[in-house]
Amino acid sequence: MDTTTLAAFLAVDLLLVFTPGADWAYAISAGLRGRSVVPAVTGLIAGHAAYALVAVAGLAMLVANSPATLTVLTVAGAGYLLWLGWGVLRQSAAPAAAGESAAAGEGVAAGESGERTDASRVRVMLKGVGISGLNPKALLLYFSLFPQFIDPATGWPPAAQTGLLSTVHLTACAVVYLAVGVLARTVLSTRPSAARIVTRVSGTMMIAIGALLLVESLIG
Template sequence: MGVTDYAAFVVTFVVLLMIPGPGNLALVLSTGKGGVRGGLASTLGIMLGDQVLLWLALAGVAALLAAYPAAFSAVQWLGAGYLVWLGVRMLLAKPGAAAVLEIRPRDYFRQTLLISVLNPKAIIFYMAFFPLFIDPQQHQGMLTFGFMAVTVAVLTFLYGLLAVLLTHHLATRLRANRRVSRLLERLAGVCLLGFGVKLALTR
């Protein structure tokens, strides 16, 4: 299919999925609030967001953002603002409230989709990541890109499913202790604020 080292591509992407970030945090929060359904909806949001960024990168949006720094900064600040807004909502939410993530699966889906899409650096990443595993001699154009995109989607779903099941198991136990649950919610809010500030300050 034009991929030089498929095994290395798979392993590398799985490792990247495991790196802590706002997407992983949102996935955990969605599962804690909405159970398995909420977590899976969140996983689908991440999957769709990744696919949007991936194909935008292949379409050359990365080059456009590099050529127009103002556009890149605008998207970056928009994403940072969204993360800060989520973090503040969590910190100000009353104990027992739905906090950031509501009980409807479509809300989980929408929020993780926005978190993924409003990260312009991800477009640059895909633009730099894919060529590392493409064989210029065996490259088959859109077929190769499509094969890699499907692989990314499948790996993201499997990782999300495992994370959701593990989080759901732990969340069931933690709900019995309201103080610990509230402390974790506040910690999550601080982390979201931190991710937003980091995104805003990163160049």
């Protein structure tokens, strides 16, 4: 696969990655609530990586052509986004909760605190996996975009070309989502009112995207 094809794919892929959506909303939310955005972004990338493995295995076409499978996946993803978005909105409505939790935790032993932190990071990561892994738009990305850049004439097996394009896509997602989360944490951490507004917008975005996916699945 030549560099021109890779550059063209990267340009198109970046346009899609830079488009705000559920992944952006979750990265922003994680940046505002946590010390590190790495667990959240790791989860998001893991969900995309699962689709990459499906695409490399050549199953993306089969899944995308199965209306029943896509409907189930869409409904599940929509429901998860609605639930998560509602949770974000509830947390933003109680800004004092974080301070109360911190004060209550001052007497906790260091070992117990570390265990709680690890468990929290795992939960954050798993939520990220759920957001990107249950989003059928990610699967359709592999199904509709990747084939346009796969050329059998190059001599590369389709699986190898898909794997390379997937690596480029995952790298772009990781860089952009980390930047979004870190920027949200850095810029808004000293502005509580602005942070609450952005958190509420993030939660609203998740609910809106979930509702849109649900409507599309029911109408379609």
